[in-house]
Amino acid sequence: MENFSQWFHDILEKAEIIDSRYPIKGMSVWLPKGFKIRKYFLEELGKLMDQDHDEVLFPLLIPENELAKEAIHVKGFEEEVYWVTHGGVKELNEKLAIRPTSETAIYPMFSLWIRSHIDLPKKVYQSVNTMRYETKHTRPLIRVREITTFTESHTVHETYEEAIKQVENGIDIYKKIFNLLAIPYTIVSRPSWDKFPGADYTFAFDSLIKDGKTLQIATVHNLGDTFAKTFDIKYEDSNGNHKHPYQTCYGLSDRVIASLIAIHGDDKGLVLPPLVAPVQITIIPIIFKDKSDEVLSKANEIKNTLENAGFRVNIDDRGIRPGKKYHENELNGIPLRIDLGPRDLKNNKIDIIRRDTAEKKEFSLDGDIVEYINNYLSEITNNLKQKAWNYMNEHIIELNDLSKIEEIVLNGNIASVKWCGNDDCGKGIEEKTNLDILGNLSETNGECIHCGKSAKYNCLISKTY
């Protein structure tokens, strides 16, 4: 994988994840295989979200006056908003924005819904598409003009303390989903100039891609009472006082799918975590003319057993050479492959080959295949997780010499340095190194790597997407 960009672009097409040839810049078609990965991802995320949120669905369009209400927020997005200006041939009285994100769609409704402290906390989420007119060059799933898989949560609370707590809850949910997908991450608080427009503070998840750049894969924001004031959201507390509540929002997108493809994949193609693999086990019958019936009926028997146990199984009985099937199934990232031919039939066993390590094991059909496969799939997930975390941890390098930072980072690492936390100093670092401060990982003391004053944070610096 010498050229990551090329590899990533090729694999999306070859493994039929998306078709990026759709004739509008920054927009692609989800193909059946990619759509299934997306579907299983959303299902798992939905299970986690549903434990503490209600799912809703807001309209795609936002009237101009609502979008414009929150000045800082709109300034952050004004360059990127698509506008609907006409209905048929008639020009609209009020332009309608296609949501770049849904705060300004949702919060006017919150002001209608929330009357009393009894209505709080309110926690909703939706999985929708959003549009942003990206001016930088677009990249499938990573920098797009239509984000097709944006799962955004919006919560409202009586107190600031509750909002702080909810930010932590949001972070916990994202940790869980990333663990299920075996995606490693760092969690930092973004520097003030890089936080969500209008937020008090922003926590972000980043993952390290194999080309050495970091990819933001989720963000969690504490909005304070800024939006509540702007959108006139008020509740009556138990003493009869009218107050503005505190809000949070958090979201993740297509980039999660990009990162799981990018992080686990190899030169042979996709390597999918079993949880989201459209097919988890593929059975390859080795067919000889005189033996084909026996082999196929045994293959079907195994398929039925596994399917009844809840696995997603496919028999690849196409009339092509086995070698070609192996390559295709590897390209598609199917976690386990079962080879079954006349020779195996005679010995009452099968060969089981795992995608992530290519290791081949014999399994006697006298054993409990469901239990065996179940354990094996978990082992694969654990291996993927461990491998990916090791890779990232090995590439986070602690530094105390600013002059070395460019070389270290451009060699594919994330730098961890001590920083005073001062905006001007931080922007100075970014300018001097031409890199980005991801944000603060933890508190510390000592000396700032740039200005030499007393350091407040361990902060991460990388080249970002």
Added chain:
RNA sequence: GGGACCAUAGGGUAGCUUGGUCGAUCCUUUGGGCUUUGGGAGCCUGAGACUCCGGUUCAAAUCCGGGUGGUCCCA
């Protein structure tokens, strides 16, 4: 925000410099047929392209301008 490069079947390419030999090369893909199947099968026979709009010219895949789309670098 600034700059560079690119566009030929579904994918990857040759041809473009010096317009005519192009009725466009090769690999892959793909329809039909036969023989095959323990790591990308072989043979036979078909299918499939010059990004769009405009210009120069007797003549444009080839030269010029613009649109659209893509890639990369720098801020």
